[in-house]
Structure formats: structure tokens, C-alpha cells
Amino acid sequence: MSAYVPALRRYFSKRADIVDIDDLVQDVLLRMHVRRQHAAGEDEEIANIEGYLFQVAASVLTDRARRDQARQRNAHFALTDEFHPVEELTPERVLGGQEDFSRLADALEEMPDLTRDAFVLHRFEDMSYDMIAQHLGISVGAVGRHLMKAVRFLAERDLP
Template sequence: MQTSHARLAADDGNSVDLSRHLGAVRRFLMKRAPIGEVDDLVQEVALRMQTRRATDAIDNVEGYLFQVAQSVLADRGRRDTVRHRSAHDSLEEFHHPVEDRSPERVLQGKEHLAQLIAAMNDLPERTRQAFVLHRFEEMSYAAIARHLGISVSAVEKHIMKAIKLLAGSLR
């Protein structure tokens, strides 16, 4: 926020320059809040001053600003308590490592896919059909059994056989 343009319209049409006071408000907040939150808190104070709808003129702008700042701190404290903020962990980059898409990794993926396709082509016909219908067409075992004219137990055995053979082919 650019404080040089922060102005508060007074009821008499004149405006009060907030930027003169926001430095003091910032120092006030720095003593009472984590440094990473100070900018947001100062902005909240300025926003509340801009959007206030009081009909009375402010006699002591600086005193009123500090009262608003204290109110902003109290509101933040209540929000933090309700949201159990002290129990939250911050998410850092190391919590979610991003895998590199190196040319080597892409080539490995393509090779694994080719191995898997070749292994699927090597499966017995009925085993491949049961596996494809279940994993790719998302059919239930009962629906596959009706489609292939076999028992549900036979479908289970075909799918287990396919999984075992495919997993073995990727080693």
C-alpha cells in the first residue's frame, strides 16, 4: 500500500493525511505482532479508517488511529483463537518437493509404459479382457462376469493374475 496517498476524508470536506501517522502505527504494531503480519495489519487499520461511517469529526486522529490499531490486533487475536492458529503448521517448499522432469526421467517413464503395454499384450486373452474392463472401463466384477460369461470368482482370479504378471514385468 502506498501510504503517501492515504487520506481520510473528514466530514467538513477537508481531508486528513494518514501517511503522517501510519509510521507510528506501524511501530506500534511491530511491538505487538509478528513482523510478517505488520504490513497487513497497517493496511487493515488504513482500510478501517477509510471506510468508517461515523458522522462525528475526529478530534484526535492519531489517538483514534491507535484505538483502531488496537481493535485490529484484538480482532486478529480472536480470529487466531477461533481458528486455532497456534496449532497450524506452515507449508514450506520442502513439505511438497517437486520432482524434476528431466529428460532421463521422461525417458524412463516412456520405457516403463512400453514395458507395461508389452506385458499387457502378453497376457492371456481372457485375463487381459478382464483386467482392461475393470481398470480402464471401470466395470464391476459382476458386470465383467456377465459380459464375459464367467463367474465372479473367475473374474477375480483373472484380475489377480494380471496384476501379478504386470507387476513382475516392471521389475
């Protein structure tokens, strides 16, 4: 049966997710093994082993699709760090965050009023350039210049 593994892998690679291929191949081989065990006492040979093998592979795909639909597999998310990051809140990290926040607040206080207002509205209030311009009574181009000025001001102080 191992001679058919590459062909089964190619078959499944066109029909299933790459992460499921090994499991699908294993399911086919297991079904073939079980069939061989049940047919051991009987004189029932498979005339076209390759055709039968791919018929079993198609059946495995169908069974997997039914099982996935019943379990709503597509609606689940993997429990990975991407979706559930694990971060330790050590005293050092908390202190570092407080210091960064304090430095940012001090830098914002040092900025010219209009530059600070444009920056705060854009970064913290998620306002568009047009909305900021309207709110502050300046042109859209002036908003862009004030934001660039704020970014340079913070970069000079190694702030985000």
C-alpha cells in the first residue's frame, strides 16, 4: 500500500487543505487495512486495486466533509497565540509602560497646540484628515504638515 501514498497525496492536495492531507492518507490506508483483515478468510480479491483505492479516497473526503459540516469546523478558530496571545505582565513591563506613557504625555505637552491637536485627533480619535481640517479650521494640507511635524517631534525623542 505504501507505493500508492504519493498518488494519494497528489489526489488529496487538489481536493483538501494541505494540513489535512496526512490524516486523509492515513484514513485511506486504515480502511484498506481493515478491509484486508475482514477479507483474510475469504477469497475476495480486488480486481482493480488502484481504482478501489481512489474510490475509498473519495469516500474518505465525503465522510470528512459531512463530519466537518456537522461539527461546523469552519466556524472554529485555532487556539493559537495569534488569537489568544499570552503575555506576562511583569512589574518591569508595567513600569516600562508607565514610563513610556509619561514620556509621551510630556512630549505632547511640549508640542505646539495645533500640531498636538491634529496628532491627537488623528491617532487617538481616528479622525480623517478632512474631519480634522474641518474641526480645526485649517486646510487638509496643513493637517498633513502638522502630523508630519508631530511624528518628527516624537521620533526625535524615541517615542512611538
